[in-house]
Amino acid sequence: MSRTSFFNRRKLKTNKPEQQNQTKTTIELGKNLAENLKNIKTILGEPSDLIVRETTLGGTDKKCAIVYISGLVDQDLVNNNILKVIQSNMNEIDPNQIDVVFQEKIAITDIKKDNKFDESIDSLLSGSTIFFLDETDTVLILGTAGGEKRSIEEPQSEALIRGPREGFVESVQTNVALIRRDIKNSNLRFNYHDVGNKSKRTIVVSYIDGIVNPTIVQEVNRRVKSIDLDLVAESGFVEQWIEDSFLSPFPQMINTERPDRVASSLLQGKVGILVDGTPFALIAPTTYSETLKSLEDYYERWIVGSLIRILRYIGTFLALLLPAIYIALVSYHQGMIPTQLAFSIAAAREGVPFPSFVEAMLMIITMEILQEAGARLPKNLGQTVGIVGGLVIGDSAVSAGIVSPIMVIVVALTAISSFTNPSYSVGIGFRMLRLFFMVAAAIFGLYGIILAYIMLNIHVANLKSFGIPYSAPFAPAFVKDWKDSVIRAPITMLEKRPTYLKPEERQEKSKNEEKS
Amino acid sequence: MLSSKRWLLIFLITPIFLAGCWGKIEIENRGFVIGTAIDLEGKQGNEKYNLLMTNQLINPAAISKQSSGGGGGGNQKGFINIQDKSDSLFAASRKMRHLTNLIPYYQHLKVILVSEEVIKEPGLFSDVMDVFVRNHELRRGVKVFVTEGEANKILDFVPQIEKTPAMFIEKLTTNSKNAGILEPKRVDRLQNIFIYERSYFIPRVKLVNNEIVYDDAVIVSGENNQMIGTLNSEETKGLLYILGGTKGGSIETKFDDNLVNVETQSAKVKTKLTNKDKENFTFSLNINFEGTIEEHFGTKDLLKEKSITEIEKDLEKDIKQLVERTIKKVQREYKADVIGLGDVIREKHYDLWKNIVYNWDRGENYFSKSTVEVNVKANISSTGAANRIKQKGKRGE
Numbered sequence: 001m002s003r004t005s006f007f008n009r010r011k012l013k014t015n016k017p018e019q020q021n022q023t024k025t026t027i028e029l030g031k032n033l034a035e036n037l038k039n040i041k042t043i044l045g046e047p048s049d050l051i052v053r054e055t056t057l058g059g060t061d062k063k064c065a066i067v068y069i070s071g072l073v074d075q076d077l078v079n080n081n082i083l084k085v086i087q088s089n090m091n092e093i094d095p096n097q098i099d100v101v102f103q104e105k106i107a108i109t110d111i112k113k114d115n116k117f118d119e120s121i122d123s124l125l126s127g128s129t130i131f132f133l134d135e136t137d138t139v140l141i142l143g144t145a146g147g148e149k150r151s152i153e154e155p156q157s158e159a160l161i162r163g164p165r166e167g168f169v170e171s172v173q174t175n176v177a178l179i180r181r182d183i184k185n186s187n188l189r190f191n192y193h194d195v196g197n198k199s200k201r202t203i204v205v206s207y208i209d210g211i212v213n214p215t216i217v218q219e220v221n222r223r224v225k226s227i228d229l230d231l232v233a234e235s236g237f238v239e240q241w242i243e244d245s246f247l248s249p250f251p252q253m254i255n256t257e258r259p260d261r262v263a264s265s266l267l268q269g270k271v272g273i274l275v276d277g278t279p280f281a282l283i284a285p286t287t288y289s290e291t292l293k294s295l296e297d298y299y300e301r302w303i304v305g306s307l308i309r310i311l312r313y314i315g316t317f318l319a320l321l322l323p324a325i326y327i328a329l330v331s332y333h334q335g336m337i338p339t340q341l342a343f344s345i346a347a348a349r350e351g352v353p354f355p356s357f358v359e360a361m362l363m364i365i366t367m368e369i370l371q372e373a374g375a376r377l378p379k380n381l382g383q384t385v386g387i388v389g390g391l392v393i394g395d396s397a398v399s400a401g402i403v404s405p406i407m408v409i410v411v412a413l414t415a416i417s418s419f420t421n422p423s424y425s426v427g428i429g430f431r432m433l434r435l436f437f438m439v440a441a442a443i444f445g446l447y448g449i450i451l452a453y454i455m456l457n458i459h460v461a462n463l464k465s466f467g468i469p470y471s472a473p474f475a476p477a478f479v480k481d482w483k484d485s486v487i488r489a490p491i492t493m494l495e496k497r498p499t500y501l502k503p504e505e506r507q508e509k510s511k512n513e514e515k516s
Numbered sequence: 517m518l519s520s521k522r523w524l525l526i527f528l529i530t531p532i533f534l535a536g537c538w539g540k541i542e543i544e545n546r547g548f549v550i551g552t553a554i555d556l557e558g559k560q561g562n563e564k565y566n567l568l569m570t571n572q573l574i575n576p577a578a579i580s581k582q583s584s585g586g587g588g589g590g591n592q593k594g595f596i597n598i599q600d601k602s603d604s605l606f607a608a609s610r611k612m613r614h615l616t617n618l619i620p621y622y623q624h625l626k627v628i629l630v631s632e633e634v635i636k637e638p639g640l641f642s643d644v645m646d647v648f649v650r651n652h653e654l655r656r657g658v659k660v661f662v663t664e665g666e667a668n669k670i671l672d673f674v675p676q677i678e679k680t681p682a683m684f685i686e687k688l689t690t691n692s693k694n695a696g697i698l699e700p701k702r703v704d705r706l707q708n709i710f711i712y713e714r715s716y717f718i719p720r721v722k723l724v725n726n727e728i729v730y731d732d733a734v735i736v737s738g739e740n741n742q743m744i745g746t747l748n749s750e751e752t753k754g755l756l757y758i759l760g761g762t763k764g765g766s767i768e769t770k771f772d773d774n775l776v777n778v779e780t781q782s783a784k785v786k787t788k789l790t791n792k793d794k795e796n797f798t799f800s801l802n803i804n805f806e807g808t809i810e811e812h813f814g815t816k817d818l819l820k821e822k823s824i825t826e827i828e829k830d831l832e833k834d835i836k837q838l839v840e841r842t843i844k845k846v847q848r849e850y851k852a853d854v855i856g857l858g859d860v861i862r863e864k865h866y867d868l869w870k871n872i873v874y875n876w877d878r879g880e881n882y883f884s885k886s887t888v889e890v891n892v893k894a895n896i897s898s899t900g901a902a903n904r905i906k907q908k909g910k911r912g913e
Contacts, residue, residue, distance in 0.1 A: 330543045335623025335653070342548065342624060347576035349544040356542060445540075 029117045033063055033134035040067060043121060058088045063134040064414040066142075072127035074146025081107040082129060082142060106131075110143025122200060149174070155257035155279070157424060162299045167257040172202050172276035175259070179206060179272070182263035187211070192220055195238075198230040202276040203238060206262075211268045213502045219466050220271045220284060235275040235282050242284075244464050248428035252465040254283040254291060261295050269503030271466075285466035287500065289473065291483045292316065297488045306487040313486060315420030318413060319430050323360045324437035324449050326410045330356040332445030348404040357442035359403050363411040364438070366393060368431065371415070472500035529744040542867060547573045547618025550595075550626050551682025553667035555642055556633040557601055565640060569608035569646035570599040570668035571620060572682045579679045594679030597671050605647045623652040626686040628660045629667040629721070635736060635743040642710045642741040649707045656704035659689060662734045662743075668832070673728060681728075685721060688730060694779060696765015699732055714738040715852035715877055717747065717755065735850050739878050743848045747842065754842030757803055757835055758855045760785040766810065769830040774814025776827055781897060787860045790889075792868060797886035799857055805835060808898040815906050818899040831894040839890050851884040853877040 026040050036277075037052055044050055054065045066082060085105050115138045120130050127145030152174070155167030168175045176190055191205040203224055208216050223242035232238060235255060242250045256262060257279050262272040273282040275504045277510055292312050297305035329337050330345060335346065352359060370389035374382040394412070397403045414434070421427040433456065440448035463470035473481035478500045483489035497503045551572035556621055558566045578592035590776055598615040602608035609620060628648060635641045660705050663670050675684035689700045698719040701709075709716045715738040721730050731749040736742065747755060756762045762780045784804045791798035809818060809827070816823055858876050877883040891908040 331540045334543050334546055334548075334859065335655075337543075337625045339548075339550070339626070342543065343574055343576045344580040346543045346546065346548070347580035349542070350577050352544070516776075 024305050028115050029115055029120075029137045029139065031135050031137050033065060033132055036132055036265065037065055037067070039117070040121065040124075040487050050461065053083065055083075055087060057133075058086060065132045066129055067124065067132065068129040068144065069124060072125075072147050073129055073144040077108065077144045077146065078129055082131070082144070085129075103357050106140070106142065112141050113138055114141050115139070126200070129287070152178070158257050158261075158297070158422070160294070160296050161227070162260075163295055164258070164260050166259060168259060168274075168279035168281055170277050170279060171388050172204055172274050175274050175279075175281065176204055176206070177417070178259040179263055179266070181275075182259055183208065183266060188266070191217075193221070195224065195227045196229060201232040203227075203232065204274040204276075206266060206272040206274065207270075208266050211267065211497070211503050211505050212271060213504060216269075216271055216285060216466055216468075216501075220273065224273070232275060234278045235273065235280045238273060238275055239282055244466070248459065248463055249432050250288065250423045250470065251291070251429065252284070252462070252463070252470065254286045254423060255280045255425060256283060257281075258295065264295065264298070268497050269501040285468040286470075287465065287468060287472045288460060288470050291423045291426045292421065293495065298491070302488055302490040306489075309488055310486060312420050312422070315417040316430065319418035319421070319427075320434055321437060321449065321453075322410055322414045322417070323364060323434060323451075324441035325446075326407070327360055327438055328441040328445040328449055331442065336446075345404070345406055348406050351401050352404050353402070355442075356407075357438065359407050360410070360438060363397075363403055363407055364414075364435070366397075367411055367415050468500060475500070476500070530891070544576075545619060546621040547616055548576070549620050549622050549625045550574055550624055550680060551629065551671055551685070552625060552627075553629040553663070553671050554605065554634055554646075555631045556637065556640075560603070564603055565637065566601055566603060567605060567608060567634075567644070568599055568601050568668065569605050569612070570597055570671055571609065571612060572597050572671050572680060573616060573618065573620070574680060593674070595671075595681070597668065599668060602801065603777060605644060606651075622651065625654060625658050627682050628658055628686075629663050629670055630660065630718075631663050631665065631667040632719075632734065632743060635662060635718075635734065635741075638740040638742040640741075641736065641743075643717050645703065645706055648703050654703070656702065658703045659686060659700040660703060660706060660718060661700060662718045662720045664720060668712060670721060670723055670728065673723060673726070675728075685728065688728070689719075696753075696762045696809070697730065698752060698756065699761060708740065709738070715854050717854045720746065735846065735852050735854055737850075737852050737878075746831065747845065750838065751842045751845055754838040754840075755855065757783060757839050758785065758801065758842065762854070762864060767807070767831060767834060769825065769827060769834055771812070771827050771830065772814050772816050773842065774816070776809060776813075777811035778827070778831060778896065781806045781808055781811045786847075787857065789860055789865060792865065794872060794882055797857075797882060798889065799860065800889045800891065801891070803835060803838070803839070803892045805831065805892060805894040806897055807831070807894070808907075809900050810898060812900075815904060817903065819836060819903050824896050824899075828894040828896055831896075832892040835892045835894065836890050839892070840888075843888050843890070847886075847888075848883050851877060851881050853883045857883065857886070857888070 014107065027043070030036055030039075033054075037054075039051070041050065049070045050067070051070050052065055052067050054063065056062060057064055064086065066078070066086070068078060085107060094447055101112075104112060108484050114123075120139050121143060123141045124130055127143075127147065129142040129144045131140040131142060133139075149171055150169050152169055154164045154165045158167075166178065168178065180188065185208060187209040189209050193203045193205065194200045195203050205217070205220050220242070224238065227238065227241045229237055229241065233285070239251070239253050240246065247250065253273075254261075254265075262274075262281050262283060266272055270286075271284050273284065275281075292309065294308075294312075297309055299305075300308070330349070334342055334346075349356070354362070366389070370385065373389070374385050377385055390412075394408050397406055418427050418430055418434075421430065437449060437452050440452035442448075444451065460471050461469070461475050469476050472478060473485060478498070480496065481498045481500055484494055488494075497505070522913055549571045553570040553572075555568040555570070556565060560566055573596045575592065575594055579594040596616070598612050600608045600611040600615070602611060611618060622726040628645075630641065630644065634644060645660070648658060669679050673681045673684075675681055678687060681850045689697070698717075700717050701716070703728075706716075715736065717733040717735050719730065719733050721728055722732075723729070732752045733747050733755065734743050735745045735747060737744050753762075753765075756765065760783055762783045765780050767778050767780065769778065782804075783806070786802045786804070788800050788802075789797065790800050812818060818824065818827075843855065846852060853876060858869070861872070861876075872880075872882055875882055
């Protein structure tokens with residue numbers, strides 16, 4: 001009660017009691033093949049893409065059936081490795097030990113026996129083929145998942161000039177493989193979770209055993225298990241469910257499309273979360289300074305990397321504060337503007353009918369609208385909108401005398417600066433905070449900006465991501481990590497893993513092994 | 517519990533009353549005062565002066581327009597001068613609010629021009645400067661000049677390059693930092709001077725043939741802040757050599773009956789007190805001059821050791837003459853220490869200074885009784901990029 005906070009932390013529920021699942025059927029597997037097949041059709045509502053192939057075992061008169069959903073399976077696999085085998089001559093087989101025999105016959109590696117009806121249906125819906133045999137209450141679940149997949153492409157949202165050109169795809173198996181390809185280490189671990197009430201989604205928590213702090217893994221696993229949603233459609237759902245503070249404007253996990261980014265984070269002692277059906281993986285925990293890092297900082301030489309990183313910090317401050325500072329200086333503290341500039345601003349603003357705050361608001365909102373319109377439109381149309389919006393509206397607003405030319409410069413600079421942030425979701429957070437700062441500046445001037453800045457800092461200092469302070473390595477000072485924060489020290493000096501993550505094994509490379 | 521929450525609420529609300537949007541004045545509603553002139557209009561009886569304050573407000577629209585653009589505005593002046601009379605400057609500036617729709621704003625004030633008439637009245641100058649030191653809106657770096665004749669006339673001068681006369685004077689003195697001219701006095705420096713009651717000089721600007729001339733200074737007594745005289749431009753040059761501020765300036769001399777012009781590269785000054793006798797303080801003033809030849813009308817070979825030595829000798833003589841003339845004037849005529857000899861005693865011999873501080877350039881006036889030995893050491897470091905550009909009279913000389 002006594003502790004009052006602007007951003008109350010949500011307490012995550014601890015492991016919930018076994019969730020009741022409405023999809024579970026009460027129907028049991030029977031011994032009658034025809035009945036079983038009828039039951040399946042009834043449960044699924046007799047869809048047209050449900051393929052039921054009834055046949056007899058090759059050479060015998062024993063009835064059997066394979067059931068799958070077309071589009072989810074690899075058709076060649078079903079035809080060549082299952083159907084052909086079944087229909088081929090099987091005279092020598094003792095029909096009574098059918099399960100054992102089929103494990104020997106069917107040429108598919110991922111195969112398991114099951115006798116629960118609901119589980120078979122779940123597998124069927126995720127692309128497995130089910131083999132029914134008459135007079136048996138056991139089925140075979142054959143892993144034939146396949147179907148159309150997007151090939152590996154260059155990530156759209158995180159293009160780098162220098163760096164690998166491959167990005168995650170929607171299939172979690174492919175994504176796991178991509179990470180495995182980057183980290184060839186026996187300690188690489190993947191914890192699978194099937195999450196979702198109405199529809200199961202595979203969520204994979206990956207980390208490197210022996211590097212990562214085990215408490216972080218435990219916490220991530222616990223939170224992932226607690227997800228209570230009908231459908232986890234995108235990693236954004238996971239992120240929002242397991243984040244520490246849902247009121248914060250800062251994302252507490254990095255999302256990325258790049259396998260190399262996940263791989264390098266895992267090697268630092270972080271945890272990667274892959275969600276089936278989306279190319280966006282999550283990296284947790286993260287800190288504020290992490291969000292300003294791009295992989296290219298490391299791929300380029302350290303001087304270039306450091307300079308670009310400093311530039312990015314400057315860009316962040318500009319994106320956050322520039323319109324607010326403009327409002328404060330123009331409305332309250334004209335004495336702080338250099339004399340000549342003050343005169344030209346005064347001249348430019350002569351005839352502008354609005355106070356600077358309204359002027360800035362108009363332009364910022366216009367820009368946000370343009371940005372949003374451009375993002376949703378097809379690519380080539382988006383460009384047109386950008387040109388029409390940016391150039392035509394900007395120019396004619398000035399010549400119509402609605403805004404001053406300096407305001408256009410301020411807004412344009414702010415917009416460009418906000419794109420220097422490598423993470424799109426952090427950028428969105430800053431767009432909101434910018435408005436907050438502008439209001440503060442309009443009411444109190446620079447004093448208001450400082451008040452707002454203090455508030456923001458209190459919040460950031462309070463924020464945690466999976467137990468790691470969001471302001472690390474600055475606020476709890478981990479001095480050793482500073483060489484990879486605002487500047488990026490030469491790669492030869494970055495031989496240790498960041499201390500703020502409290503990794504189990506601090507030394508990177510082989511030095512540790514040499515010593516021991 | 518509840519009270520702590522209430523306190524928090526109060527703490528959150530109070531800042532709103534400390535400052536807020538009702539105190540807001542948009543930049544286009546500000547009247548930027550960049551120059552102020554103060555003139556004496558006359559006395560009203562005893563000790564009551566009638567001051568004329570002229571404020572130069574800029575006209576932003578005219579100032580920021582590109583001169584070549586020419587569209588619309590035409591030959592609009594970049595400034596407006598408004599003036600009002602009162603017995604105090606603050607009252608005058610308040611009265612001036614009726615004269616313009618803009619709210620006068622002094623944070624960008626650059627220069628204060630005070631007419632000689634004001635400084636000639638005992639004590640009036642420091643009274644007049646009070647508002648400029650005290651007012652919260654003003655910067656400490658505002659430059660103060662004395663004007664010959666009416667100060668407000670200078671604010672009417674239309675300069676060629678700058679848009680306003682105040683900016684012109686401001687730039688004239690900042691941009692020519694390395695041109696061997698006097699450094700202007702700033703308001704903060706003046707406050708220091710007033711408090712320690714030291715004699716000082718203030719650079720003077722004057723209008724000659726519709727040109728602004730900035731090459732001399734007035735001497736003000738520290739006792740009552742009254743002007744006691746002027747230094748002409750030659751004497752000001754000497755003053756510059758004593759203060760070590762000649763860098764970038766030039767000095768002319770004759771060599772073999774031809775003109776030689778030397779640019780000062782550095783002129784370091786070291787002053788020592790050599791005799792501590794009150795009645796006859798002796799200072800040795802050592803000027804270490806270094807310069808380069810920039811112009812030479814003759815054809816003599818300047819690379820020869822002999823010619824250089826000769827020029828150096830001439831320079832030493834000329835500089836010494838300049839300096840001694842200035843010293844003589846301030847010592848014998850004005851009896852006001854504006855050349856910083858008192859500082860030498862204060863900095864190096866503080867115990868002695870404590871005894872004589874009230875009799876230094878007043879009372880007993882030990883300053884005027886002291887002697888100054890001037891030693892000049894000139895050194896020509898370079899003869900420029902070429903030795904000669906003309907053929908000598910005779911070959912093979």
